[in-house]
Amino acid sequence: MGLWQYILKRLVQSVVVVFFVSVATFALMHAVPGDPLAGVIGERQADRPEVRERLERRYGLDEPVIVQYGYYLRNLLDGDLGTSIKTRKPVAQELRRFIPATMELAAGAMLFAMVTGVPLGIISAIRINRWQDNLARFLSLIGTSMPVFWLGLLLTYLIAFKLRWLPRANQLEIGMQAPERVTGLMSVDAILAGDWAVLWSFVQHLALPSIVLGSFAMGIIARMLRSSLVAALQDDYVRTARAKGVTEARVVRLHALRNALIPTVTVIGLTFASLLAGAVLTETIFTWPGIGSYAVKSALQLDYPSLLGVTLFVAVAYILVNLIVDVLYGILDPRIRVG
Secondary structure, eight states: OOHHHHHHHHHHHHHHHHHHHHHHHHHHHHHSOSOTTHHHHTTTTTTOHHHHHHHHHHHTTTSOHHHHHHHHHHHHHTTOOOBOTTTOSBHHHHHHHHHHHHHHHHHHHHHHHHHHHHHHHHHHHHTTTSHHHHHHHHHHHHHHHSOHHHHHHHHIIIIIIISOOSOOSSSSOTTOOOOOOSSSOHHHHHHHHTOHHHHHHHHHHHHHHHHHHHHHHHHHHHHHHHHHHHHHTTSHHHHHHHHTTOOHHHIIIIIIHHHHHHHHHHHHHHHHHHHHHSOHHHHHHTTOOSHHHHHHHHHHTTOHHHHHHHHHHHHHHHHHHHHHHHHHHHHHOHHHHHO
């Protein structure tokens, strides 16, 4: 099977998965007990049935669930994610406002995870059963086992309040004017505007939540890379390279590390997708205006269109990352796409 056929096959599979995710999510949203119109109607108009009927017709809630899903799917194909019941704004517009902040937070967390996790995994593998290995495994174990909310509160107390090395909340200092919105990404907009003070303030505010969110990914990457690299260093081709007089550094870098990175690529890709979905607690602790905070507010208000929009975004992010990982697999090892 050629590379393009392999990619096309994965694309078709991804579309099918998105469809079933939308069906399951839509059904689960409507199975949750509660009245999504209660917050819109209010107490003053609660005894006026004509108000409820008008709102039900407006949002299509007077139709059977299967008909509602048909309307939702039709609008989705047109690029319309519906209108928020609470804010009465298009969901797509609100997602465009919150997604960039989460993307920057996830990127910062993944950068921290890779910068720390990859070296820890390599050091742990080449210094196996020595103190460097024990220290690296200890740090990765802390990253994977420490709950995010506890680590966030702990680092906030130590670094933000006691040591005052980094700010605790928000994206910028209080009173600082955000740059003109061009891309929605605060860092990119600050660079485009040439506002280096805003960029530096944003980086400082990004550092602490990125460390908290990326700690779990750091531990997973380090442990996976260590396991893969230890196995690769024991293969026959590595022993042959050593017998030919190749230095240990070249053996690790050019021979063992490439094969060890194949399963690690999967972990990195899927972990990045999980960071987009798992930023709820981190964004809540650090008052980060991302999609996690938006999802919490939508869930508390039973805002079905908003929740469906968030869920669909997370599902598509997972599927796209998984598709990229599959393609990278096919490039790194052609035997995979043949299989």
